[in-house]
Amino acid sequence: MSESSRNDTAEQAEFRQYCREWLAENKPSDPPVRLPQSALEIMTEPQLEYLQAWQKSAYEAGLVGCDYPKEVGGGGRKDCQRVANAEMIAARTPFLPNVIGLGMAAPTVFYHARDELKQRLLPRLFSGEDIWCQGFSEPGAGSDLASVQTFAERKGDKWLINGHKVWTSLAHFAEWMIILLRTDKSHKYDGLSYFVVPIRSALGKGVTVRPLIKITGETGFNEVIFEDLEVDDSYRLDELGKGWQVAMTTLLHERGAGELQSPRSGGMRSKSSHQISTSTLIDLARNTRRGEGVAADDPLLRDKIMEQMIYEKGFEQNQRRNRVQALTDHPMRLALQNKLLASENAQQISELAMEIAGAGSSLYLSDENAPAGGQWPLSYMNSFGMTIAAGTSEVQRNILGERVLGMPKSK
Structure with missing residues (x-):
């Protein structure tokens, strides 16, 4: 019995067995195209189509949206999404492409939207048919999120949106965006309101999406320009001026609260995906030549790998x-x-x-001699964005110190 299953309730144990059996029979074969390392770097239609088909299959089998009520398209289970996530990771399935939808939009819509909007939006979000993106950061507002200036002006029961969002992952494929807007310029926090807006249907009619090319060559990020985009007031979540409170729901889930989201790791071990873990470090060390031996023969490297394993196990616990x-x-x-x-x-x-790959770490994706197909340099360059996205590590430490531990605010 695995450690993750020891404390299962009867429902969770039955569901876990069902997940294992279904995954054993339905795990997809290797994709016909190279997949990115995460959903946030999906660049091509063939990549998206393959992954959307997988998410829809998993959703129809009951492995996605497990803990949401049936009336909004969920599975009506209790605390079972983490079970499905763990089994998908163990089976090394492809990742679910609608990661922003599942991890951030779904809980925000569920807790703050009108019932009609939940019932309309959530089933297609869970199935992956509608991809979602997040409109928070702006050129002048990132870590200081409350300074967003993209403005929504009320016109009867409609709103006209004008402004500029940036670092918007998946916007080039997204049907919908969760967005924090300024509706009152006289108040910093109370002047914010939260909406969901359809962006794909508005391309060229109030919405422009421009890809941003990263140092890796990927185009997962975008900037989104709004010019008099008209949306109905029914797309507003919660009360007018309560956008900051709604945004906190989004941010808590973006930063890992709850299990109402997709598995964030995993991936099939093949030419088309790359699993970031100490087990892959060990494989790399065993297969990287160093003089007459391999990198795994170096006692200093073995010690560093062991330290990393301890860190990873501590994180799991x-x-x-x-x-x-x-x-x-x-x-x-x-x-x-x-x-x-x-x-x-x-x-x-x-x-x-x-460090383990040594000189081989300078070889990138297009080089046939690159260790692990050049995926490690890609991981290294992308890893710096991970400590910035959803709030920098410095911001996280400040919040933990001030709001959780009660320490004085930094000056």
Whole structure:
């Protein structure tokens, strides 16, 4: 019995067995195209189509949206999404492409939208038929999110949106965006409101999406320009001026609160995906030539890999605290810890992989001699974005210190 299944309820144990059996029979074969390392770097229609087909299959089998009520398209189960996530990761299935929809939009819509909007939007979000993106950051508002200036002006029961969002992952494929807007310029926090807006149907009619090319050559990021985009007031979530409070729901889930999201790791071990973990570090060390031997013969490298394994195991054990009520009294406590540690862990693993690969770490995706198909340099470059996205590591430490530990605010 695995450690993750020891504390299963009867329902969870039955569901876990069902997931294992279904995945054993329905795990898709290797894709016909190279997949990116995460959903946030999907660049081509063939990549998206393959992954959307997988998410729809998993959703129809009951492995996605498990914990949401049936009336909004969920499975009506209790605390079973983490079971499905764990089994998908163990089976090394492809990742689910609608990661922003599942991890951020779904809980926000569920907790703050009108019933009619939930019932309309969530089933197609769970199935992956509608891809979602997040409109928070702007050229002048990133870490200071409350300074967003994209403005929504009321016109009867409509709103006209004008402004500029940036670093918008998946916007080039997204049907919908969750967006934080300024509706009152006289108040910083109380002047914010939260909407969901259709962007694909508005391309060229109030919405422009421009890809941003990263140092890796990927185009997962975008900037989105709004010019008199008209949306109905029914797309507003919660009360006018309550956007900051709604945004906190989004951010808590983005930073790891709850299990109402897709598995964030995993991936089939093939030419088309890359699993970032200490097990892959060990494989790399065993297969990287060093003189007469291999990198794994170096005692200093073995020691560093062991330290990384200890860190990873500690992180796994820390996540178990999410199931202890006494430790979840503060909504930010574990969510921010997990986000901080996970992003820095990915950076540490990638940096160590570059050291293990040695000169081979300079070879990139297009080089047939590159270790692991050149995926490690890609991981290394992408890892720096992970410690910035959803709030920098410095911001996470400040919030933990000030709001969780009660320390004085930094000056």
